[in-house]
Amino acid sequence: MYASAILDVFSQRYLDARNQFIGAAETSPIVAKLNGFQHPLKGPKGEKLCCDVAWLGDLQAKQVVILVSGLHGVEGGVGSAIQTDFINRYRRLPQDVCVIVVHALNPWGFASACRNDHEGIDINRNFVDFSASLPEFRAEDLWQKLASSELDIEIVAQDREQFDVLSEGQYSESKALYYGGQQPSWSRQCIEQLAGQLKPETRDSIIVIDIHSGLGPYGYGELISDHPMDSPARDIALNVFGATVTEPVLGTSSSGEKRGLHDYFWHALGDHVCFVTLEFGTFGYQEMLRVLLADQKLQQQVTDWQDDETLEVKHAMQDFFCPDEKQWQELVLFRGRQVIEMALASLTGSGNHVGE
Numbered sequence: 457m458y459a460s461a462i463l464d465v466f467s468q469r470y471l472d473a474r475n476q477f478i479g480a481a482e483t484s485p486i487v488a489k490l491n492g493f494q495h496p497l498k499g500p501k502g503e504k505l506c507c508d509v510a511w512l513g514d515l516q517a518k519q520v521v522i523l524v525s526g527l528h529g530v531e532g533g534v535g536s537a538i539q540t541d542f543i544n545r546y547r548r549l550p551q552d553v554c555v556i557v558v559h560a561l562n563p564w565g566f567a568s569a570c571r572n573d574h575e576g577i578d579i580n581r582n583f584v585d586f587s588a589s590l591p592e593f594r595a596e597d598l599w600q601k602l603a604s605s606e607l608d609i610e611i612v613a614q615d616r617e618q619f620d621v622l623s624e625g626q627y628s629e630s631k632a633l634y635y636g637g638q639q640p641s642w643s644r645q646c647i648e649q650l651a652g653q654l655k656p657e658t659r660d661s662i663i664v665i666d667i668h669s670g671l672g673p674y675g676y677g678e679l680i681s682d683h684p685m686d687s688p689a690r691d692i693a694l695n696v697f698g699a700t701v702t703e704p705v706l707g708t709s710s711s712g713e714k715r716g717l718h719d720y721f722w723h724a725l726g727d728h729v730c731f732v733t734l735e736f737g738t739f740g741y742q743e744m745l746r747v748l749l750a751d752q753k754l755q756q757q758v759t760d761w762q763d764d765e766t767l768e769v770k771h772a773m774q775d776f777f778c779p780d781e782k783q784w785q786e787l788v789l790f791r792g793r794q795v796i797e798m799a800l801a802s803l804t805g806s807g808n809h810v811g812e
């Protein structure tokens with residue numbers, strides 16, 4: 457369907473993905489600004505780590521679309537491909553629209569083929585109020601049994617209720633999955649600074665599309681809304697993206713209800729801010745838990761990048777979260793383009809209308 461050159465935007469590796477993204481941004485006639493956030497650490501190959509941000513179109517525009525990739529590190533391959541493809545394809549934007557492309561929000565995780573960041577934090581559980589008391593770890597027993605292999609992965613993967621409790625987010629055990637941290641993470645601070653530059657109160661509408669992978673059917677791009685049922689922004693999500701929007705609170709999503717989501721930061725900025733997660737499925741819950749547990753175990757020690765076992769675990773992570781398969785990449789690219797086009801059309805009145 458797509459020429460293989462078009463699929464070259466896919467890369468499982470941070471450095472290559474970043475080079476492609478920067479290359480596209482530097483040669484685009486509509487990139488008005490390229491800035492970003494330098495990470496304090498270096499990658500496994502000694503490479504510089506950065507969350508790069510490209511601003512396309514009119515910086516003062518009243519309508520804004522924000523595309524985010526790599527919040528979950530290793531998932532960055534999919535979002536990066538959609539972002540670079542977008543910058544390569546568009547030679548102009550509708551009037552009064554600015555598109556902000558946030559590349560590799562967790563660059564350490566992307567470069568290290570981890571889902572978490574350098575402090576073991578799951579960024580998508582980190583947006584909580586740390587001055588308030590933190591919720592208990594409801595899945596602690598379940599986690600201990602999983603980590604010690606007392607409980608079979610298959611059983612948890614097939615029990616949706618157990619999986620949802622396990623993945624809802626916890627703030628007690630830094631060496632366990634879905635750990636939300638004890639303070640705002642580096643990536644969260646990037647988002648807070650970005651919002652400061654954006655000045656949401658000066659804009660009429662903002663649509664954030666946060667690109668992930670790992671949950672749901674192979675190649676399917678699910679649009680997930682975690683907006684409260686009675687919020688105006690939920691109506692915007694349904695108006696803009698239609699019946700493909702799923703909602704964890706209704707049980708229609710492959711994702712369960714969660715604590716500390718990235719969504720919640722943007723929800724709090726006003727009713728004119730609509731946030732959706734674009735989640736691309738790969739090989740299912742069971743295989744996901746298998747690769748994540750293996751990587752979690754590996755991270756208990758200092759990672760030896762020369763070791764064959766390390767590379768095996770890391771390649772399994774990359775192959776799970778960004779499969780190097782033409783049919784998956786084609787599905788992803790088609791859906792990615794479609795979702796961005798729906799967002800842009802809604803802002804310019806050529807499709808569904810926002811906020812009516």
Ligand SMILES: [Zn+2]
Binds near residue numbers: 528531668669670
């Ligand atoms: Zn994710």
